[in-house]
Amino acid sequence: MPEAVEPKILAIFCNWCTYLAADLAGTSRIKYPANIRVVRVMCSGRVDPQFVMDAFAKGADGVLIGGCHPGDCHYQEGNYKCLRRFELLRRMVKEMGIEDERFRLEWISASEGDRLRTVVTDMVEKIRPLGPRQTLTEVTQ
C-alpha cells in the first residue's frame, strides 16, 4: 500500500467573507486540518474556471471556492456569477473524472469561523478515502 499522502486542497476565498471567516477562525483559535492552501481574490466572481482546471491539472486533491452568502456579496452580485459558472463547471469537471467531493463551492460569511472549520474538515474527510490524485504529467509519462 502506498504511503498515505495528505490531500492538498486549493481554496480560493473572497476577500470580504470567506477569507475573513478564515481569519476569524484563527483569532478564535478554531482548529481544522492543515490541508488547505488559501489563495485570496477580491470576490468569488473573480474565480475563473481556468484556475480550477489548472489546479486539478497540477495535482490538487480538491478545490474549494468560498464566497459570501447569496445577497451578501461585497460587490452585490459577484457570488452569483460564481455560482453560475460553478453549476456548469462542476458537471464538466465530473465528466472529466473528478469526484464531486473534490470540488466545492461554499458560502461562508465573515462571522462563520466555525462553519469554515466544518466545511474544511468535512471536505478533507471526504477526500481522504478517495486516495491521492495523479498529476497530468504522471499520467502521460
Added chain:
Amino acid sequence: MPQDYSYFPGCSLQSTGVAYDESVRALFALLDLKLHELPEWNCCGATSYMSIDEGSAFVLSARNLSLAAQAKHRDLVTPCSACYLVLKKTQDYVEHYPAIANKVQQGLQAEGLPPLNGVQVRHPLEILYNDVGLDRIKHASVRPWRGAPIACYYGCQLVRPYCDSDQQQNPTHMEEVLKAAGIPTVDFALKTKCCGGSLTGTIPAVGQRLNYLILKEAIRKGAGAIVTVCPLCQYNLDAYQADIRKSTGEAIDIPVLYFSQVLGWAMGADAKALGLQRSIAGKQTIKQWFAASEREEKAHV
C-alpha cells in the same frame, strides 16, 4: 392527508392502558382513519431498559422503526408518550451519532431488517390536530358535552424534548381539539409536570405525592375530570387515588380519562367501545357523564 397509518400500541396498551388502545381504535374508525398494527412489534426500550443498556435499547427501538420502514405506511402512530419519545429519540441519536448508528445498523442487519429510513413517528393527538384538523373534529362531534370542564394533562414525554408540533412549555393542542369537540377545559400550570413515572411503584411516598399535587391543582382550578395522552399518566393518576385518599385524608375522587375516550364519546361512540368502564376513580361521575341519552337508547333498540 394520509388515511392509513402503521400502528405501534406498545406494551402498556395491552394491559393497564387497554382502554387507551380501545378508544384510539374506536376514535380513528369514526374518523375513517385506518390503523395497521405492526406485526411482531417489541418493547420500545423505554426508561427502565435505557438505564441498563443504551446500545441495545436503541436497537430495540430501531427494530420497530425498521418494521415500519418495511410496512406500507410510513407514518407510525404510537399513543404511548414514552414509546413516542423513545422512538423519536432513537431517530435523533441515529442521525447525530455515527457510533450509535453503527450499533443500530449491526443489530438490524443481524435481524435481516432494513435501515430505518423515512419513518415519521406520530402521536394520535398530533394527527387529530394536524391531519384531521379542528374543523373536521367540530363537524364530527355530534354529542353535546354534559360534564364539567376538563383539565388537560400532557405529562412530560409527549411534549419534550422531541416534540416538534406543539409548544414544549405550554402545549395547547389538546385544549384546542377538545374545544372543537365542544368540551370545555380549564387551564392549569401543572399540565406538563411529571406524574412520577415508575416511582409510584418503587417509592410510593414520592411518586404518589406527585400524583396528589396534580390532582389537587386540577380540582382547585375547577376541573371535573383529568384527560391524559399517556397510559402511565392515566394509570398513576387513576389507580392510586384510594391510596392518596388514605394518606392525605382528602376526599379526592376524580375521573382520569384518555383524550381519545372523551373525543370518541363526543363523536358518538359507545361507552363500552371506548373502555370507559375500565376507569377506577370517579366511577359515579363517569356513569353520569357518559350515559347515553334516552333518544340514543331508543335508536339503539
Added chain:
Amino acid sequence: MSEEIRTGVYTCHCGSNIAATVDVKAVAEYAAKLPNVVVSRDYKYMCSDPGQDLIKQDIREHKLNRIVVASCSPHLHEHTFRTALAKGGLNEFLFQMVNIREQDSWVHLDKPAATVKAMDLVRAAVCRVALHKPLTKGSVPIRADVLVVGGGIAGIHAALTLANAGKKVYLVEREPTIGGHMAKFDKTFPTLDCAACILTPKMSSVRAHPNITLWSYSEVTQVDGYVGNFKVTVTRKPRYIMEDLCVGCLECIEACVYKEGKFVDEFNMGLSKRKPIYIPFPQAIPQVPVIDPETCIDFKTGKCKKSCVDACGERHAINLKMKETTEIIDVGTIILSTGFQVFDAHRSPEYGYGVYPNVYTALEIERLVNASGPTSGEVVLRDGKRPKSVAIIHCVGSRDEKNNRWCSRVCCMYSLKLAHLLKEHTDAEIFNFYIDIRTPGKGFEEFYQKLRNEGVHFIRGKVAEVTDWAFDPSEEGKLVIRVEDTLLGFARRIPVDMVVLATGLEPHADAQEVRRRFNLTCSSEGFFLERHPKLAPVSTFTDGVFLAGACQSPKDIPDTVAQAGAAAAEALALIDAGHVEIEPNTAFVLEEDCSGCRTCIPMCPFSAITFSEETKLASINQALCKGCGTCVASCPSGSIVQNLYDDEEIFAEIEGVLSNA
C-alpha cells in the same frame, strides 16, 4: 522586461504566536533557496519598527525589488508593510503578504504540517510577487456631508458632534420622534439622573441646529456609490401633518372625535391608550403629531367630521392626502446608529409573560415608574393595587442557547436600578434572581453594594418557572417563583405580586436587510460587525460607513455616547483629509485585443463598463470600478486584466502553492 527579480522574504515569529506551531527558521531557510530570492530572514516581530527597518535596509543594501512578508493576515498589517516598502524607496505594490498566523499557526496543531503549509504559501507568494508591477493608488474626494441613520442617543450625539464641527448632517429616524430607547427610560444607572433631563436638551439641539436636517418617520431605502460619494435614497412616510406648517400646539389631538385614547400606545409599551392622532410623548422631536391611518376613522371609512382639521384652522398643517415621498442625497460618509430591539418575552414561556397579567418586561416598568408615564409614576398592578413583593428575573433571553447566547450587558445594572426605583416607589420586598451579577463599570459595583444595603434580596439561581400554582395557602392569588437557590443549595418557592423580566438586547428584526442595504457584515449573533474588535471598533469593512451604539453590540448609555463620538471623529478625519486613497486593483480593457463582444457589460454591478458605439469596444470607467474582477473572469478572449489580481499572478500563485516543498 529585462529587470532582474531580486526578492526578499521575511518570516515573522510573532513572538510565539507563529513560532510555536510553525518552524519559522525552517521556513526562512526554505525560502532562501527559492528562485529569485536574494535575502530570506526570520524575525521576532516583523511589524515592529526594527522589523520594518530590516526591510528598508535590505532594499537598499541588496537592491531588492520584490518583498514577501510571511506573518499575519493582510487585513491587519498589509498597510504597515506596504508603507515600509514605500519608505524604503520601493513601489508599495511590489509586495505580497503571506498569512501564516490566522490561517496557519493559530488553526493547526500539527507542527510539521503547519510548517509545510507555511512553506507552500511562501513559495506561492514568491512565484506571484515576481509578476507584480509598480502601481499607484487612486484617490477619491470625500463629500463633507454626513448621513446618520437612527436617532437614538447614539445618532443624536454623533449628529451633534459633526454639526458642531461645521459639517452638514442628515439625521434619519424611522419613528415619528427621535430619542430612541433612552427616551422611554426613567432614571439612568448608576447615577440615577433622570433620562429625560439629560436627553431632551440634546434632542432640542438637534432640532435647532442649522447644520442638521432631521427626517423623522423616514427610512433609508437605498444606498448607492462608495466612500466619499454615497447616493442615498430616503423614503419619508406621510405623517399627514406638514412639519413646516405645524407649530406643535397639539390642539388637533385635543379636537379628535375620540375623546379618550383607544389604541395601543407604543411609546408606553401598551400600558396606556392613544388616539389615532397623537404625539409619542410630550417632549417628542419634532414636536409634530402624526396620524395613524390604521386607526383613523377618516382613513378607514372616509366618514369623519375631521374635527382635527378644523382645530388646525388657518394653519392648514393637516393634509390627509399626504403621500410618501423620497429624497435623494449625496453624502461622503455614513454613521449607522440603528440600535437594538428588546427580546420578546413570549419566547421564554416558562415566565408566563402574556399569560399572567402581572408579569412585566423591564421596559414596561421603566414606563410605569416614570413620572410622565401612563400612571404618572405610580407603581401599580393591573388591578390598581400596589405590589408588596416583586421578583426581578435576570438574563431573560440572554446567555441562553435556545434564545440568545450573549450577555446583554446592561440588564444587571438596569435590574439593580429598577430594584432601587421599585423599592423607592412601593417599599415592596424585592427579589433579584441572577446567574452572575455583572457590574464592571464606573460606579457600578458601588451601586450594587448600595442595593444590598437597601435590603434587596439577591438569589443566585435561574428561575425555573413562574406559575399561579398555589400549593400553600400563602401562595393563593400570587405568582409563584420556583427556583433553586444555588448558594444555599435548595429549591425555593417565593410568592410575589409582580414579576419583572430583565429582557435582553438583540439585533433588530430587519438588521439583515439593513446590513445588505449598507453592504455590511454581521457577526454571528446578528449585530453589525466592526472592522476590528480592538483596533477599528467603529469602522466597518465598507469604507466610509461607521457604527455607533447598540447596533454593533449591546451597550449602555456611556459606552454608546463614547462610541458615537468615536464614529463622528472617524468620519471627520476622512472629511478633513479631503480624499481617500483607494486600492489600485481595478480592471481595464486591453483595447487592441477587445472584440467588442459585450459579455462583460452585464457582469458589472456598478455599471462601470460601457460599450462605445464609435470604437465598438468595451471600456471600464476607473472611477466606478471597485475591483471585484468578475468581468475579468468572464471575458471570453482574455482582454480584460486586473491590477494585483491578474490571471498570470493568480496562476503563478496556484502553481507555487501546489508544487511540492
Added chain:
Amino acid sequence: MSKPKVAFYWCASCGGCEETVLDLAEAVLDVVKAVDIVFWPVAMDFKESDVQAMEDGSIAVAFINGAICNSHQRHMAELLRRKAQTVVAFGACAQLGGIPGLANMNHHKDLVEAIYGSDAPQEIWKSNGYELTLPRFADKVQALDRVIAVEYYVPGCPPTPKITQQALDALLGGSPPPKGTVLAPDQALCEDCPRRETRPEKLLIKEFKRPHEIVADQEKCLLAQGLLCLGPETRSGCEAPCIKGNMPCTGCFGPTSRVRDFGAKALSAVASLADSNEELDIERILAPIADPVGTFYRYSLPTSLAGGKFTK
C-alpha cells in the same frame, strides 16, 4: 535560383486540411509556381524513403496537419522536423489536438475494444502468412508542438483558403513573423462578425437552444437567440462562414493568445450569461448544455490544462 522546397503531411486528421490546399483553386497554380513540393503523400507519389534521402534542413517549410496519436505519426513528425527549417502546425488538430483529441476522455485500449471488440488488431498482425507491424498508440493524443518543435500555427478546422494563402505569403515572403505566432488575428470572432451590431449591450440568457430546435433569425446575433455561439471566445480570421450559414461558431480557430484553456474560459463566459441567481434555476438554464466537454473542448482537449480526462 531554386524554388523553396515545401512538404505537406497528414497525421491524425480527417483530410479536410489537405482539401483546403486544393481549395486555393487557381491560386494553387501560383503556389506550385512559387515552390517546389517535395513531399505530399495525399496528392503526389513520394515515399518516406525519398524524405529520408534529403539533406537535413533542406525543406523550407513543412505543413503538418492532424494530431499525433501513434508511433508512426510521431516518427514522421520527427523526420520532417529534421528535414525542415520551418514546421507549421496546420489546422486545429495539429495546433490544438482537434477532434481526434476528444479520444483523451478515454483510454485508447477501451476505445479500440469498443470499436473492434475481441477482434482488436494486435501490434504484430499476422495474416495469410504475412506479418505486419502496426503503429503503436500513444497514451494520449497530442498536438504537434507537444511532440516536436513548431514554428507557426495556422488555425481552423480546416483553415480557410484565404488564411492558408496568407500563411504561405507570410512565410515565403521576405519578413516572416516572430516564431510561435498563430497566423491569424489575435482578437475574437465578434470583431469580424456580420451580426455584431445586433448583440444587445446587456445580453443575458434565459434559455439555451440547440440549433435543431429553432429556425434561427438570419440577421440577429445567434447568442442573443439562445444558440451557443462560441464566437466571443474564438480567434477570428475565418470570416465567420458558419455564422453566415446561420450556424453558431464552434470554436475551431481556438483561443486568443491570452487564454490558457479554451474550454474553461468559454464555459466561464457562457455560464456567466445564465440569467438567474437561483441555484435550481441556473441549473435549469444550463441543462441544455448537455455535454460540456464536447461543447467547450471540441477542438482543444489535448492542449487544455487538463489534457484530457483526469485519470486516477
Added chain:
Amino acid sequence: MATKLNFSERTIKFQREADPEWARQVSEHPGCEGLFSCLQCGSCTGTCPLSIYMDYGPRRIIGLAREGFRKEVLNSQTIWLCASCYSCAVHCPQQIHITDVMYNFKREAIRSHLYPKRFAIPVLAQEFYNVVRRNGRTSEFLVVLRMALRTNPLILFTMWRTGLDLLRTGRLKLMSEKLKHVPFLPKEDA
C-alpha cells in the same frame, strides 16, 4: 430542641479524590457533550419535580461530574430519583441533555455495582430489562412482582387493592406475552 453537635465529619475535598479524566470520558459520551458548558444556574434543579427529594439535585450532579467526583455521583440517590421527564433538559440554557447524562450515570452505577442491593429503582430496571430480553415485550405484572420479591416482598401487601382494581377493570394481564421471534440484542460490553 437541642441538636447534637458532631465534629467528626469533615467537608473538605482533596484534589486527589477527583478524577478529571473520568469527567472527560463522560463528556465524550453521546448526549453528554454539554457537561463542561454548565453555568450552574440551577434551572434544572429548580424545574425538577423530584429535586426536593434528592441528595444533590441535577445541578450539583453536573457540577460534581465535571470536577471528576465519580464516587459521589455514582453513589448519589439523585440519579435514581430522576424520572426521566426531561424538564431539566428543556429548561437548560446551555441545552445540556441532563436526562441523558443521568442515564449514563445510572448505567455506570449498575455496571460498577454502586447502588444499595435492595433499592427498588435499579432492581425494577433490571427486571424490566430481563423480561424484555426474554420475551421481547414487557409485562407490568411480572416486572413488579419480581421487583417486589427481590426488594421487599411486604410491599405486595400494600399493593393488593390496586391490583384488585386493575383485575376488576380488566387491566391486569397475568400471563406474559412472548414474541414468536424474540429479537436478538447485543449486550453492552459491561
